[in-house]
Amino acid sequence: MGILEIKDINKRFGGLQALGDVNLSVEEGTVHAIIGPNGAGKSTLLNVLVGKLEPDTGSVTFEGRSILGLKPHQINQLGISRVFQTPEIFSTLSVFENVMIACFAKRDGAFQLNPLASISNEKDIHEKVEQMLLDVNMADKRNDIAASMSRGDKRRLEMAMCLAQDPKLLLLDEPTAGMARADTNNTIELLKEIEEKRGITMVIIEHDMHVVFSLANKITVLAQGTPIVEDVPSKIKGNPKVQEAYLGGAHE
């Protein structure tokens, strides 16, 4: 059994079948890529996983327990972090504060009433944030207000926030979109390192095939809400179904 088991998920938006009979098993310690044309339902699937959407039918289990019906913060506290397709960050706060919030959430749980504690006394949190910023190459931007940064930097910041939580499962929705080539390569290196050193399981949605083939152990191709192929990267490239899905998707 995989760390994440998705069974018979269906989700309709009015007349649109956004997800149809999705079955997916993600093995612990692997990088599982989900690819597919625009509108295939990739982000919708992640929305179901993090508690943003309730599926019409089906089940999702994480480490053997069902996570359907849980609130987003509860799912996160179980060890699932998500990087969104459009960066979700605390835009009026500094880079440092952004990462710090993630560290507090990891250490103190979903709610902690400590109105008289002082942030400046939190040495271990400060160290962790510094380390995280070094890891993602953002140490020089620590005092920048998040909103003032480029889209690529915002995404890296969001990734730093997720990684600061030491998640068991990291969901990445197009983590390199909007990044310059050099940053994309850095991100690939970073994710590779994380996978090797910390063994974090990852589900990655990506249009950039260079990223996908550099990282993935397994690839699922989603088309019109349904997985059509699941295989190791070397066998995906030549698969006629995959090419058809992408060409078909482009025609629509």
Place this chain on the structure above:
Amino acid sequence: MFGLDKVDTRTFLFVVAITLLAPFILNPFPSESALAQFNAGYPDLMQRFVIFGIFAIGFNILFGLTGYLSFGHAAFLGVGSYAAVWMFKLLSFNIVPAIALSIIVAGLFSLVIGYICLRRSGIYFSILTLAFAQMSFAMAYSVLSNPSFNLTNGETGLQVYASDPQYLKGNGPDNTHLFGLEMNSTATLEIGAWAFQFNIGFYVCAAFMIAAFYIAMRIFRSPFGLMLRAIKTNQTRLNYTGLNSRPYMLAAFVISGMYAGLAGGLLAATDPLAGAERMQWTASGEVVLMTILGGAGTLLGPVLGAAFIKYFENIFSKINDTVLHTWFSFMPESIENFLVAIIYPFVGKGWHLTLGLMFMLIVIFLPGGLVDGGMRIWNRITGKNRTQADPVADPKPAE
């Protein structure tokens, strides 16, 4: 010092100094001069400055940090006043139990109202708080005042009568007091043409305000305060980062409700009566104005805004046409009449007009409030570029 960093310690000591020296600072003009009417250094007004300062500091913890705009905070202030007067009626005129009960009752009241109102955000939250406050006002005004069950004494307002039990009074004073120190006792210090007034009630309230300011400062610098600011920026991200925004909001709401209760209790402590009009929506609106005018989300802003509005309310409203005529009497009669005619609508009963205009100007040109304006002037003078002297200041208006 006090668990604050250097800049914060300086800000705090500044506030302490200004507050303690207020009887001097607010009394710059000699007693007999024509400008004496601009003096604000008399006990009644100084008490109001600090009491409404407390109210605004608490409101700012909710609105300034989280961006949730409550339009019903006067309800908590009113409840605090009623609780305090009841303690006077039942126990004695000692203000300690009265103020303790005002804080507790306002805390419980805000827990219930906050729990319900926080099911919604944005404009719906504001409307819900407004509705609750108006309901409380109506209850206090009529429903809870009938011969069989008279909790609020309706239109007349709750006050202490000679027939009240006052079980713990003994030989204690017939006026509100702090263990025998009567709130309304005042010492006057005359230096030359000046008369400075030192009032017990003011100093008691000032001590509470300093404590309230200190606690707010600690909240601003705590992980809890950071989460509140995070709610204002991006509640979605907060939830997906594993934090439950609901209890954070509720805690902020209750804390600010308790501040309002304290302010209400102090109002009763300086003048032992409580009326329903304290809960009316105009009173709730006033604290919103104070906070925005001074600078929402800044530490000093709310105190400044409260003092500013109370000063206008009490000083500008007293300037009538007779006063104006004496000011301009050195001019030819026609010019005198002309000037008086122009200025008159903005003073006296028209002070609201001036306040409204100033509010508009500040919101449009100084979205960060008076604190923002002060900072800009300071930067201009010193030639420095300290845009972020107060790192918590967030000059963007809340959405």
